[in-house]
Amino acid sequence: xxxxxxxxxxxxxADEIEARxxxxxxxxxxxxxxAVWSDDEDICCIHPGSPRLVGAAAIRASFxxxxxxxAIDARPEQVRRLQTLDxxxxxxxxxxRVTTSDGPQSAxxxxxxxxxxxxxxxxxVAHHASPATAREATDGLPAAPLLH
Amino acid sequence: xxxxxxxxxxxxxADEIEARxxxxxxxxxxxxxxAVWSDDEDICCIHPGSPRLVGAAAIRASFxxxxxxxAIDARPEQVRRLQTLDxxxxxxxxxxRVTTSDGPQSAxxxxxxxxxxxxxxxxxVAHHASPATAREATDGLPAAPLLH
Numbered sequence: 590x591x592x593x594x595x596x597x598x599x600x601x602x603a604d605e606i607e608a609r610x611x612x613x614x615x616x617x618x619x620x621x622x623x624a625v626w627s628d629d630e631d632i633c634c635i636h637p638g639s640p641r642l643v644g645a646a647a648i649r650a651s652f653x654x655x656x657x658x659x660a661i662d663a664r665p666e667q668v669r670r671l672q673t674l675d676x677x678x679x680x681x682x683x684x685x686r687v688t689t690s691d692g693p694q695s696a697x698x699x700x701x702x703x704x705x706x707x708x709x710x711x712x713x714v715a716h717h718a719s720p721a722t723a724r725e726a727t728d729g730l731p732a733a734p735l736l737h
Numbered sequence: 738x739x740x741x742x743x744x745x746x747x748x749x750x751a752d753e754i755e756a757r758x759x760x761x762x763x764x765x766x767x768x769x770x771x772a773v774w775s776d777d778e779d780i781c782c783i784h785p786g787s788p789r790l791v792g793a794a795a796i797r798a799s800f801x802x803x804x805x806x807x808a809i810d811a812r813p814e815q816v817r818r819l820q821t822l823d824x825x826x827x828x829x830x831x832x833x834r835v836t837t838s839d840g841p842q843s844a845x846x847x848x849x850x851x852x853x854x855x856x857x858x859x860x861x862v863a864h865h866a867s868p869a870t871a872r873e874a875t876d877g878l879p880a881a882p883l884l885h
Contacts, residue, residue: 631819633828633849640870641828641847643817669791671779671853671862676824678851678863680781680789699789701781701849701865703826705819714819715826717849719867722788 597624599710603677606704606711607665614652617660622652627705627712635717637698662686663698675706682725683718697721745772747858751825754852754859755813762800765808771797775853775860783865785846810834811846823854830873831866845869 600606606625613622626632634648635641642648655661665681683698703715748754754773761770774780782796783789790796813829831846851863
């Protein structure tokens with residue numbers, strides 16, 4: 590069933606739209622995921638190690654391809670926030686849990702998420718993700734010793 | 738010689754502050770480079786394949802380490818812009834020229850640069866860079882055939 594962007598109340602904060610973004614990934618819900626994005630034609634998405642995608646059609650196709658395999662169990666950690674009147678920049682460490690033939694594994698991704706506030710509330714305009722380093726992956730584990 | 742942030746006129750556009758950012762890299766000028774950044778304590782910088790850096794001290798140290806080897810001949814290409822009243826999100830393909838023992842080489846980096854407008858004009862608040870894919874590198878070369 591198609592879900593329109595108007596079906597949910599406008600998000601009142603960047604944190605709220607960010608929560609919807611990761612919930613949509615965890616649920617593999619393409620309509621919910623696309624409702625997070627701004628209608629601006631220059632929205633940008635870079636998945637780890639992948640080419641830059643510009644515009645809703647390319648971004649939708651990339652998430653549809655991912656969700657056709659499985660939902661993405663990515664959870665934001667260590668969020669750093671920077672906000673103006675109508676823009677919020679969040680730097681997050683995504684903790685991604687995947688199940689492989691060797692059992693459950695954790696991977697870490699560093700992402701920059703930029704949200705803009707418009708007439709319909711907050712919306713995502715840019716998502717740039719790249720693999721985290723081994724040090725960040727170690728720091729990101731709850732049971733890891735405090736390295737710095 | 739230390740150069741204060743007030744030594745240059747406030748940048749009147751995100752394009753102007755972006756031009757200063759890349760000029761500072763090309764000139765290996767650490768004071769000019771740090772003057773581009775906002776004073777916000779949560780400014781973020783991610784160099785390709787490197788850990789997330791938060792705050793001016795960590796960012797300064799990373800660029801000083803790079804400039805101690807050489808200036809960075811990085812030039813922004815294929816810029817996609819998205820702007821609100823006080824925030825600008827630029828997605829750029831950085832063309833980096835390096836000279837190796839095999840002669841001059843080109844590398845490509847995808848970067849998301851976020852600028853915020855404050856009392857002192859536009860300033861950089863986030864720079865997230867990751868290696869471009871082979872396809873983007875090919876597309877980025879002026880003499881390359883049009884692949885799509």
